[in-house]
Every structure is written in structure tokens, then in C-alpha cells.
Amino acid sequence: MAKDLIIQEGDPVLRQRSLPVAKKDLGSPALAKIIKKMHAALKPEKYGVAIAAPQVGVPLRIFVVAGRVYKEEGEGQDTKKEIPPNRVYINPEITRASRKKIDESEGCLSVRSIYGVVSRHEKVTLKYITEQGQARTENASGLLGHIFQHEVDHLNGILFIDKARDLHESA
Numbered sequence: 705m706a707k708d709l710i711i712q713e714g715d716p717v718l719r720q721r722s723l724p725v726a727k728k729d730l731g732s733p734a735l736a737k738i739i740k741k742m743h744a745a746l747k748p749e750k751y752g753v754a755i756a757a758p759q760v761g762v763p764l765r766i767f768v769v770a771g772r773v774y775k776e777e778g779e780g781q782d783t784k785k786e787i788p789p790n791r792v793y794i795n796p797e798i799t800r801a802s803r804k805k806i807d808e809s810e811g812c813l814s815v816r817s818i819y820g821v822v823s824r825h826e827k828v829t830l831k832y833i834t835e836q837g838q839a840r841t842e843n844a845s846g847l848l849g850h851i852f853q854h855e856v857d858h859l860n861g862i863l864f865i866d867k868a869r870d871l872h873e874s875a
């Protein structure tokens with residue numbers, strides 16, 4: 705089996721609190737290289753929807769969401785049927801969360817073959833910086849809302865298995 709591009713549970717990098725990306729590093733070649741590595745690690749993952757920087761061994765506050773998530777969310781449904789590009793979120797911060805929570809089955813590229821049900825806020829507001837250094841705010845519910853919460857957890861050293869119930873193995 706090929707070496708896993710994605711850091712697996714048990715590695716301490718997944719358990720530390722990642723550091724914010726410094727302003728001076730926005731747009732730098734070093735940051736571009738890290739983000740490129742994240743896109744590359746996510747690409748072969750047929751069922752992977754997102755990846756956080758610690759999952760490629762970099763303890764910085766960055767995550768990437770696969771473009772097809774936005775397609776599934778209903779965006780980009782034009783006649784060309786093109787998959788939208790992945791989106792990069794730097795220094796993300798959940799600024800608002802609905803009181804209402806919903807249960808969703810989750811897995812993680814760093815905890816392969818394990819699934820479980822996690823209760824998360826139905827809606828969240830995420831403040832972040834784009835790769836180009838622009839400040840943005842995005843509201844999300846459904847799958848994307850869950851992804852935002854799962855990925856921010858990664859940046860705080862939390863894995864979904866810490867919160868999930870009905871954990872089970874599945875091929």
C-alpha cells in the first residue's frame with residue numbers, strides 16, 4: 705500500500721492547537737506550498753470533503769473544502785457541469801452558531817474506516833481570510849456547516865471521535 709499522504713490518528717500534530725497564519729505570510733510562496741500540499745492530499749480522496757493543515761503535518765490554521773461540496777450544496781449547477789474549485793479558509797473562526805443542533809454521520813481522513821454520529825450546530829457563521837488575503841464571512845448550514853465545525857475542531861486539536869457516538873468501523 706502506498707504511504708498515506710494524510711497524517712493518521714496517534715500523531716501528536718493532530719492534537720495540538722494550530723497557530724494562526726501571520727499577516728506577513730499571506731501570499732508567500734511558503735504558504736502557497738502548504739496549500740498546494742493540502743489540495744494534493746485531498747484530490748485522490750473520493751469521499752473526502754475537506755482537509756485541515758495539521759492533517760498534512762502543518763500546525764497552521766488553514767483548511768480546504770473540496771469544490772464538489774459546493775456543487776452538492778447547489779452552487780455551480782450550470783449546464784457545463786463543472787466542479788467548482790476547492791476553497792481555502794485561512795484563520796477561520798466561528799463567530800455565530802445556531803442554538804439548534806443536528807446529528808450527522810461523520811468520518812475523517814485521519815481516522816480511516818471509522819464513522820460515527822456527531823451533533824453539531826445547524827447553522828454557523830465563519831469569519832476567515834482568503835488565500836489572497838481578503839477578509840470574508842460565510843454562513844453555512846447542512847453539510848457545509850458540519851464541515852466548518854469539523855475542520856475548526858481539527859485546528860484546535862479535536863477529532864470527531866472525541867465527540868461522536870455509535871462509532872463503528874466500515875470499509
Ligand SMILES: [Zn+2]
Binds near residue numbers: 812814
Ligand atoms: Zn477530519
